[in-house]
Structure formats: C-alpha cells, structure tokens
Amino acid sequence: MNIFVAGLSYQINEADLKELFEEYGAVSSAKIITDRDSGRSKGFGFVEMDDEAEGQRAIEELNDAEFDGRTLAVSVARPRTERPQGGGGYNRGGGGGGRRDRY
Template identity: 60%
Template sequence: MNIYISGLSYGVNNADLTNLFAEFGEVSSAKVILDRETGRSRGFAFVEMSNDTEGQKAIDELNGVEYDSKVISVSVARPREERPSNSRPHGGYNNSRRY
C-alpha cells in the first residue's frame, strides 16, 4: 500500500518516517520529497507498506496527529496524474504576434 503524508516538518527524513510507520508493520520504503534546487524537504513524503491491512491501520492511527511539532495528514496515495503536454514553445519570443 502506498501512503501519502503531508504537513511534515522540514527536519523529518526517510529514517524518521521508516521508524514512525514501522510501529504498524513492515515498511518497504519511505521517501521524503526534496526540492530539486535547494535539496530541502518539500514537507511531504510517500511510504510504502507491504501489507494493506497494516498500511490502513497506520493511516487511521497517524492521520491528524502531531509529529515533530506539526499536525500531519496521512492518506492512501493516489496515482500520479499525467500532465498534458504543452505543444507551445517554451520561453522566448512569441511567434503568434503580428506587427
């Protein structure tokens, strides 16, 4: 089961999440999402648990609780939606203008 966690303190790391969710069962992976440019946490993460029942118990028990001085939201992760491709050229001069 893939789990989405938001509202995380910027100091929380992958090991912290693994330890938190391990109380409910086996954690396959835990990944805090980092900003590409700064390398700093973006305040959300994904945890994968091998057992759906244990994952649901973790969601039920952890959603809305205070963790590292912030109230976190925990839910089932939704599949990533594909962004529509933008066929227009990026940046620069706008070729559609007429003078």
C-alpha cells in the first residue's frame, strides 16, 4: 500500500518517517520529496507498506495526528497523473495587458 503523508516538518528525514510508520507494521520504503534545485524538503512524502491492514491502521491513527509540532495529513496515495510535455509553465495565450489601438 502506498501512503501519502503531508504536513511534515522540513527537518524530518526519511529514517524518521520510516520509524514513525514502523509502529504500525513493516515499512518497505519511506521517501521525502525534495525540491529539485535546493534539495530542501517540500513537506510531504510517501511510505510503502506491504500489508494493507497495517497500512490502513497507520492511516487511521496518523491522519490529523501531531508529529514534530505539525499536524499530519495521511491518506492512500493516488496514482500519479502525467503532466503535459513542454511549455515550461509559460502561458502562451494572449494576455491583453498591452496597449490596444483605438479606432
């Protein structure tokens, strides 16, 4: 079971996250998502647990729980959706912000 965990303190590392979830069962992996440029935590991550019942119990117990001074949001991870290729995030449509000729 893949579990999404948000609201993590920026000081939490993957070993801390794994240890937190191991209280509910075997954890096969724990990953904190980091910013590509700075390497700093984005405050969320994913935990993989093989046993569905243990994973569900961890979700129920840890969702809305406080950990390291922050309230966690814990849920079943949704499958990743593909982002459109190219564009670089720029809106290429008309913006209308410039001067227009008057008639």
